[in-house]
Amino acid sequence: xxxxxxxxxxxxxxxxxxxxxxxxxxxxxxxxxxxxxxxxxxxxxxxxxxxxxxxxxxxxxxxxxxxxxxxxxxxxxxxxxxxxxxxxxxxxxxxxxxxxxxxxxxxxxxxxxxxxxxxxxxxxxxxxxxxxxxxxxxxxxxxxxxxxxxxxxxxxxxxxxxxxxxxxxxxxxxxxxxxxxxxxxxxxxxxxxxxxxxxxxxxxxxxxxxxxxxxxxxxxxxxxxxxxxxxxxxxxxxxxxxxxxxxxxxxxxxxxxxxxxxxxxxxxxxxxxxxxxxxxxxxxxxxxxxx
Numbered sequence: 001x002x003x004x005x006x007x008x009x010x011x012x013x014x015x016x017x018x019x020x021x022x023x024x025x026x027x028x029x030x031x032x033x034x035x036x037x038x039x040x041x042x043x044x045x046x047x048x049x050x051x052x053x054x055x056x057x058x059x060x061x062x063x064x065x066x067x068x069x070x071x072x073x074x075x076x077x078x079x080x081x082x083x084x085x086x087x088x089x090x091x092x093x094x095x096x097x098x099x100x101x102x103x104x105x106x107x108x109x110x111x112x113x114x115x116x117x118x119x120x121x122x123x124x125x126x127x128x129x130x131x132x133x134x135x136x137x138x139x140x141x142x143x144x145x146x147x148x149x150x151x152x153x154x155x156x157x158x159x160x161x162x163x164x165x166x167x168x169x170x171x172x173x174x175x176x177x178x179x180x181x182x183x184x185x186x187x188x189x190x191x192x193x194x195x196x197x198x199x200x201x202x203x204x205x206x207x208x209x210x211x212x213x214x215x216x217x218x219x220x221x222x223x224x225x226x227x228x229x230x231x232x233x234x235x236x237x238x239x240x241x242x243x244x245x246x247x248x249x250x251x252x253x254x255x256x257x258x259x260x261x262x263x264x265x266x267x268x269x270x271x272x273x274x275x276x277x278x279x280x281x282x283x284x285x286x287x288x289x290x291x
Contacts, residue, residue, distance in 0.1 A: 071289040072243075072252055073097065073107035073115055074263050078281035084117055084131075085283075087263075091276050097135045104129075106147045106195055106241070107287040108157070115287070116148040116157055128159060130174070141176040147195045158182070158198070169196070183224075195241040195285060198224075199248055206232070206242035206251055219253055221268065232270050241285045252276070254284040 070089045075082050079096065082103040087094045098104045102121035109115060113133040118126050128141045128148050145159035161170045161181075172179035196207040208219045217238040222229040233239035237257035244251055251268060254261045258275065261282040266273045277283040 070246070072263065072276070073109065073287040073289070074254070074277075074283050075103075075105050075107070075285040076277075076279070076281055076283045078279060078283070084115065086133075087277065089265075089276075089288075091278070094277075097133075098131065098138075099135075106285045108148045108150055109287055109289045110150045110154045111290050112154055116150060118146050118148060118159075128157070128176070141174075143172060143176040143179060145170070149196070149198060158196075160196075195243075197243045197251075199244050200246060201248065206244060208240040208242055208253070219251070221251075232266065232268075234270070243286050243288050245288050246290050252286040252288055254286060 071086050072089060073084055073086050076085050077083075078085075081099075081101050082105065083099055084097040084104045084107045085094060086097055097107075097115070098117075098119075100119065100121050102119055102124075104117050104119045104121070105126075107115045107117040114130055115133065116128060116130050118128050120126050121129075122140065125144060126146055128143050128145050130139045130141065131137065143159075145161055147158075147160045149158040151157065155174050156171065157174065158169055158171065161168050167185040168181045169183040169185070170179060171182045196205055198205060203224060204221055205224055206219060206221050208217050210217055216236060217240050218234065219232045219239045219242045220229050221232050232242075232251065233253070233255070235255070235257055237255050239253055239255045239257070240261075242251050242253045245265075249268060250265050252263060252265045255264050256262075260280060261284050262278060263276040263283045263286045264273060265276055
């Protein structure tokens, strides 16, 4: 697998690719299906390492850590439409990045300060977009997919796609070419799940999906091969859209445990939970900046 490949979830058969909304409510569990990861092809560790410690394409320069404060990008409908917002990790300086009457979801930072996200602004079809940190230079990749995650070299992205009857994690170049399957999840299309995130060392995955015992969405952490799975949140509310901090110590996620969806941060051992946004509108799909 080339390091210049973009990882994205391909949604060639996904209903959400043609629908105008994303399902947020509870779903009917499918009996006796346990989530597992099935590698489709061998993957070098560097190809699964997220955007924290690798070079980016020659035409892009990583932003200096000293020049920027850590930020979290997220989706909110606080101004009527679901757009991308940015907030400092101390809860200050909230601002809107995109402004579109359609829905923009799941922002993901690159090392050089760009954001990838998916949106139904193209006639209701969910596709992957890339935009600068100030909201300029919007680029449509013309690939139907969801929940993008940048690779370590800044040239590639992971994204969600259905493969046959099961979900898959797919890979493609940043221009949308060379799209192919990487990992198969043993979750069928009725088991809706809410974004995944790779740990900074590329060894673990945080994933939100429906827990059959509780009947609600929980956040689980597991090895990239699906082993050593543990429930991070264990709450009666819906906990979705996990994202690792650049140092691997925390996970930001969205939860409606206080009535509406807010952005929370928790230690990777499940302790020290705090509400970051505290806003009456729904705030979802956080993305931790890598600098």
